[in-house]
Amino acid sequence: GEDVEQSLFLSVREGDSSVINCTYTDSSSTYLYWYKQEPGAGLQLLTYIFSNMDMKQDQRLTVLLNKKDKHLSLRIADTQTGDSAIYFCAENPQAGTALIFGKGTTLSVSS
Amino acid sequence: DVKVTQSSRYLVKRTGEKVFLECVQDMDHENMFWYRQDPGLGLRLIYFSYDVKMKEKGDIPEGYSVSREKKERFSLILESASTNQTSMYLCASSSAGTGLINEKLFFGSGTQLSVL
Numbered sequence: 332g333e334d335v336e337q338s339l340f341l342s343v344r345e346g347d348s349s350v351i352n353c354t355y356t357d358s359s360s361t362y363l364y365w366y367k368q369e370p371g372a373g374l375q376l377l378t379y380i381f382s383n384m385d386m387k388q389d390q391r392l393t394v395l396l397n398k399k400d401k402h403l404s405l406r407i408a409d410t411q412t413g414d415s416a417i418y419f420c421a422e423n424p425q426a427g428t429a430l431i432f433g434k435g436t437t438l439s440v441s442s
Numbered sequence: 443d444v445k446v447t448q449s450s451r452y453l454v455k456r457t458g459e460k461v462f463l464e465c466v467q468d469m470d471h472e473n474m475f476w477y478r479q480d481p482g483l484g485l486r487l488i489y490f491s492y493d494v495k496m497k498e499k500g501d502i503p504e505g506y507s508v509s510r511e512k513k514e515r516f517s518l519i520l521e522s523a524s525t526n527q528t529s530m531y532l533c534a535s536s537s538a539g540t541g542l543i544n545e546k547l548f549f550g551s552g553t554q555l556s557v558l
Contacts, residue, residue: 362545371552373534373552375549376546376547429500430547434482435485
């Protein structure tokens with residue numbers, strides 16, 4: 332069945348880089364997404380990558396996609412305490428169907 | 443800015459009560475979704491709707507129903523609330539357009555429901 336896997340927790344020090352990993356199952360997914368959920372809030376789209384790309388950079392965020400291994404990662408450079416949140420990976424296996432979310436990775440940043 | 447508004451931030455109900463969770467979006471989005479979020483389980487899709495009066499079951503529809511009488515409003519109904527329905531409920535909407543990220547979801551802030 333379809334499943335998106337993520338590790339549940341990551342703890343880093345302020346100023347370090349954070350890398351959150353995700354594996355997905357459906358190679359036909361057109362887009363892959365990263366959503367961020369801050370405490371007490373709903374999810375917000377952080378970034379996305381089209382399936383024909385290997386990498387996408389957006390300021391402190393770098394998304395890497397390995398289609399062969401169905402592996403997606405999100406790197407946050409110079410992690411700040413404000414980056415503490417839950418990060419969800421999501422795929423859309425078929426256009427027009429609902430996204431499939433991973434269970435979320437809780438990122439804890441200590442000063 | 444797109445706004446998805448959920449009517450209550452916190453709700454406490456008793457077992458057996460009928461519960462209505464309301465969600466309104468102001469961007470004329472065709473698609474609307476209800477998820478529940480539980481620690482260690484992530485987001486699970488309950489129901490979604492691609493148009494007015496249209497609904498589709500998600501992964502965990504048992505014990506829930508929905509209503510979409512108007513495009514901007516999507517209601518989640520717990521016919522007879524049970525303790526295992528204590529959860530955070532998140533509503534989301536998206537456009538059905540052919541834009542680059544037509545599956546981009548906009549989420550409400552959530553309703554934390556406690557069933558006692």
